Amino acid sequence: MSDWRVSGFTEVMELGRGGQGRVVLATHATAGTPVAIKYLSAAADREPLRHEARMLGTVESPHVARLYRLVETEQGVALIMEAVEGVTLKEVLARHGELAPEAALVVLKGSLLGLAAAHAVGVVHRDYKPANVMVPADGRSKLIDFGVAVAAGAASASGTPAYMAPEQWRGEAVSPATDVYAATCVFFECVTGRRPFAGADGHLSEEPPAEDVAAPLRPLVTAGLAKDAAGRPASASAFVEELERIATEEYGDGWEDRGLRVLAGAAVALAALFPLAAAGLGSGAAAGGVAGGAAAGGSAAGGSAASTTAGFLAKVGTAKAIAAAGGAAAVVAAGGGVAVWQAGDDGPPPRAFTPGEVTLASETIGDPAVNLAEGTVRFVRVSGHSDPAVQQRINAALHAPVDQAVSDYRRLLEAAGGLENQSVPGAARPIEMRSEIVYRGPRLLSVRYLVHIPVYVAGGSYITPRAVNIELATGRVLGPEQIFTAAALKDPNLAELSRRVPPPPADPAGGLECGYRTMTERTRLAPDDPLTGVSFSLTKDRLVTVFTPDEHCIAFRFYKPNSVPYASVENLIRPDVLKLATATTPP
Template identity: 60%
Template sequence: MDSAWRVEGYTEVRELGAGAQGRVVLARHDASGTPVAIKYLAARAGEADRERLRHEALMLGRAGSPHVARLFRLVEGPETAAVVMEAIDGVSLKELLERHGALGPEASLSVLKGSLLGLAAAHAVGVVHRDYKPANVVVPADGRSRLVDFGIATPAGQEAGGAGTPYYMAPEQWSRHVATPASDVYAATCVFVECVTGRRPYTGGRADLMRAHLTGEIPVDAVPEALRPLVRRGMAKEPQDRPGGAAVFVDDLERTARETYGPDWESRGVHALSAGAVALAALFPLAAWLMPGAAGAATAAGAGAGAGAGVSAAGTASAAGKVAGASAIKAFLGTGAGMTAAAVGAAAVVGAGAIAVQQVTKQDPAPRPTATARVAATVADVRPCVTQVPGAVITPSEGPAKVTLPAQVKLPKNATVYRSGQGLLIGPAGAQCEGSVGANAGSSTVGDFGTAQVSQNWQGSIGGIRSQLCEYFPDSAQARRERAQGNECTSILGTWEPLETGVPGVEAVLTRGPGTDDLPPSPAVKAEVAVLTPQGVAWPITCIAPAANADICKSALTYWFIQRLGDVKPAKADLDRAAERIAGFVDATRI
């Protein structure tokens, strides 16, 4: 790598890995603090190497999906080039399998579904991945797997060639026939078998693998009987005997999973994946860099630069780098929105800012904005919060000055949007917004009792996460499991009401909180919304205000609720009903 050239506008944090083709680094965007992964070609790379990188950027840029690592931009420098990509803080599926062995049916089905949805996004724009394997799947702390590395992807209909990873290559790849989405379906099914059984479908040398993939029996004996038809279809020797594409296979998968494991199979599967990933939180590149003590023991998961790590910050075999406590956190966040992370034991909670980036490819030279934040109808100004960490105070930069609010959020004239480490908060305009990050928890608060006070608290330790779960969701399946395991799990909340989310596996409640002693002079309102993810993490937000400013609470709680639903949004009618319920509940708390 030519040390004289770096992509402008980014500060390198540390190297994630290096190989003959180049290296991958973790960096931050100077203007916002957002972490990214940058893949640099080796110094004086030949034109063929540069063309391959352009091709990878083009393929990755086409597959826009929350299940695929995002491409931000392709940058050509003197005698080399680089791609700037989303930094996914997680652990590779390869590492999970090596550390934990078989994942179990529900977790394996969840991995397969997420991967198929990522492949379906690629197939929808005519791209065949051609190298689906565990090293190219990353599992973050939320358990939602992400597909990475489109280095040898190709347009559908071209000759498949012999490129790929032999353990997972479809028969037509061995015989150099035309590449189709069915080739990716085959590879994904091979990985599914490995997840369920803890063993690859076929083993041996290259000649043995070729023979097995071309003519061997489909290995279903170790797979649960109800799932064997999925494996037989997905690993059929002839492409025309497999599902026509990943989207079709997802329908088969969901139907089989519901019939076999019940309607909540996915929430259990994602929860298991999350637990497995969080148990390896020390390997998360961003978390390892930010968490004191983690860096010394961490080794990033996956293959070398240009393999799974090519698009993921979780991918290469490299030490995690030095951590210098608060000064390291401050150095990483700089003056940007940045990232906060905390870990205790086997739990990690990570929240990130967002940045509008440009996507550039050879065939599409004009920059196109690609927002990584969730956007949606009234445009509002955004102000930063000041975040305190032990020994340091971090003030985010201006960042994006505007945000487009969901249609359900009615922003009062005396309110604005603030950017905290865990998301965007609506609070009174002109108020002070402060945040704090400790060893195992954090909070953000904007405003005061005179106008409105909006506060959000999150937990990073196992005990803290359990405490919030039990406090707000004592009747949830996760809370029942805690009690079944002998853990104390009770709530002191007086009353709470369920709030329909429209998202399977995600619960929400409305409550006044544990008391009313902290209210401003009457008449006043106090309301809380808490959202429970399938991983058992509760995200509460509280708003207290004079009754005259109740609209601030309505907009603050509604906006936080919508953000916490994640990338999968319910129907507009569901969101409209939730917004009405929140507004009605706030009015009902008036004292």
Template identity: 60%
Template sequence: MDGDWRVEGYTEVRELGAGAQGRVVLARHDASGTPVAIKYLATRADEADRERLRHEALMLGRAESPHVARLFRLVEGPETTAIVMEAVDGVSLKELLNRHGALGPEASLAVLKGSLLGLAAAHAVGVVHRDYKPANVVVPADGRSRLVDFGIAAAAGAEAGGAGTPYYMAPEQWSRHVATPASDVYAATCVFVECVTGRRPYTGGRAELMRAHLTGEIPVDAVPEALRPLVRRGMAKAPEDRPGGAALFVDDLERTAGETYGRDWEARGVRALSAGAVALAALFPLAAWLMPGAAGAATAATAAGTATGTAAGAAAGTGAGAGAASTAGKVAGASAIKAFLGSGAGMTAAAVGTAAVIGAGAVAVQQVTKDDPAPRPSATARVADVRPCVTQAPGAVITPSGGPAKVTLPAQVTLPKNAAVYRSGQGLLIGPAGDECEGSIGANGGSSTVGDFGTAEVTQVWQGSIGGIRSQLCQYFPESAQADRERAQGNECTSALGNWEPLETGVPGVQAVLTRGLGTDDLPPSPAVKAEVAVLTRDGAVSPISCVAPAANADICKSALVLWFVQHLGDAKPAEAVLDEAAKRIAGYVDATRI
């Protein structure tokens, strides 16, 4: 880096990439050990460069989603500017395609879905990415892709200019029209074609690419026939002929994928992505490099490859983990890590003095000091074994395998001695330790239950049909904006619950409620407790969980409801104080239901 200045409070671990505009480094927050990525602008950068980095921080800060790399802060100094952001531990989609070629339909659909969800979060707050491409998608060991680099993002409706990557630029970007979410949909569809076929939709020089995007045939010949309508809609030449935004396109994708590849298409696709990413574990930027006192890059690379490969290989249900561990140990840090946060012009960078902390679309300026809080410290919590929740489906029995055998519980969760952690298809459940977790899946929904009235009964119900989703929404969140939209469309939307109260989430657009549920006929002998928590996401999905128990086992209900709440907000990273207060509220509410 030009000069010796570093952002205070962080120890640089290694360089991830560099370019004419600056560099990106992997760093560790000194107080908490939290890994971060810091983009440093070159000290010779002019005011226009610094303004572009401020703009990128603002755009990235508005898009809150588990599929978007999270922004922590923007820091400005007398000679340069920096942004501190989440360090995504994975490999770029570009690298996956370069090494493995075509990913196959289900893995390609899983990449497209994750990308669309990340873009949808940006579109929901009026941001258009404008440079969606494989280099800006990171695939971690869990196989769930993350969107990075908002370097040329723009507000929806703004003049788009000609910026972007020619292989993926929508026709309106070539003709200098305004930025729209439909432009991102086009780019994501181009990348989907590349994933499923192993080739870019169009090739050639800039002039040839321009003609192809503006007037060329939509390249569907090498795409499986059932998926061609998705490509035709997503790559339609006129923006108005495409889905109006990424969220709408997700609906099309899920319907098509389910009809073509079955209900579990996504699980298979994610496993395939996980295996592909883990095979390149030596390129992952984190793991053992972040451990204080790590003994050299070679040793760290071996440890990182072993740990990451073993865990993700187990999740994928393949032998890829062991292979990746071996590969990581052999190449021990020899590969340059350009997969992280894109490359080239996207690799801008850094600084200090005054910090602008950006989140939920708001910008607050504060002075940076040595004691300034950094990205959220890692919580110290109990490590628990995870047991499977066996689910009965039509003609099949499903045992979830998508996760490790142990889990670190959030700091807000205390696991009672007579309780255990179970993994269902919808998340982790806490229930009585002496019982089996059982579930069922039907045509339009499903449920997972562990325990009984003798100890505690914890139940999570999910809906798969439009009517069922609407019913859950109206039952738990009748006063939400989503419920208002249902009524405006002529749908009945009322709730039979008369005993619910809001629960603060600390995440804009995400709501939660506490309720006793319906009736008291389903209680164990008095004294007993009964409570439910439901979380409503921005896209209108409701995730409820209920617990009924003898009062002597109320702690199982408290832990079950708190874990469900925290894990459904965890990717959005609400403040620890919010989670602490919510846990306190949930515990008090459970106690108050005692009758």
């Protein structure tokens, strides 16, 4: 398939490529607003696509990425869609393996609500899977890629095998219950870290592995994975009602807020994969603004088919968005030419960037079930940012160390053999967290937390500094992989970084090495992070580090920050990061 392009849009980067086609991130040539464009080959069956687009164009749900425009040419078909800033659930699960029950329930609820919105207009997704669920920085999941969607009642054997319902394996008619089955497969994977069945035989004949999840969640797994579609919940909406009842009874009224925070933290931890930020496009525009930009440009052509397509394309934007864009019109060339949605030329005006106020916040956390005493942790929040979406992303990143501390506590307690193996049974202690604003510049905020997590076996605490560096205009989080050049991180044992940014003084008794590599091997919680155990904070003129001591080095390592001027490490730090840190005016 040739890589043709829709006129009026500038391709920024390719997001994926597969058997159906390719997906790219693009911007409208005039308005600059970002969109995702899925290109399908000329051999694609166009009539079902037109039918599905007419229906999907009317779907307005915060849990479904919106379809803005369908373009047909001799070279192929293109779907112009909302560009969602976030990471796929597939990436989240690859990084974390499994999610806390509240977070998995939030994923299932959001997915079911999105599927219910599609089902309401007669569309069955039939390829629901973790790769088709986006998790933005606010943790609220959103469905993408209805590329193999069909009308309810159609026969279909298409989909992704790991999540296909029995009726799909048999090539029978699909229904909303087909999507409910796939959503339950993904829910099971979120909770357990693995898929419920290994192949066709499992989906067709094995009983749902409900015993592998916590007892309160078993009714959801049993109902959602029923072999007979008639035995599953009557609708995605009905399944949501049952989910909320079980979640509230088992996890309390705040289950959804807790789950959202966990998901937000998981997404922000992978902020380097956010497509808009990676492409330097910031957080993108609001839905209405994107709609206006996606609609702008292109050529109009007349034809008898205009009336039906105009109806669904005009409904893609809300009334407010269409009014802001200066009116809308949609036409299709007769004979299957080009579908165009025209809604103004310039899109939304750029908004002045205001970083907002930085303040200290606090929260009381505790969990009697795992003997975690209630305690107050302190973290940093931003308010008054000119872009609410960016502010939400920033605050999720600033709260992420709290969620990570609770997750680390559970992991360390499990590794220590659980509550029954505590050295002092019943001696619950709280997590402690101190926060410090290291630098607040016009484009960058750097915050450092010192986290104390109780460790029961042999007493003591797991103590670690966590640095959060955030680009204020976009909410992009700058971890080691974003701060340092690839060459600096690939250097054997990080020798050059250790030499330029030395650890605190060595063991006065001699013979004990506690450099980057030794420290991280003993204190690492994330095996794929080469720099766990060292925090890096950015300031206006220097790089500040704090090392995490372990039991071997604690007598000789203290939590005293060490700093070096950028001049000493500038060829190890990415130029764009230096520019952010040293800027004197907002962008």
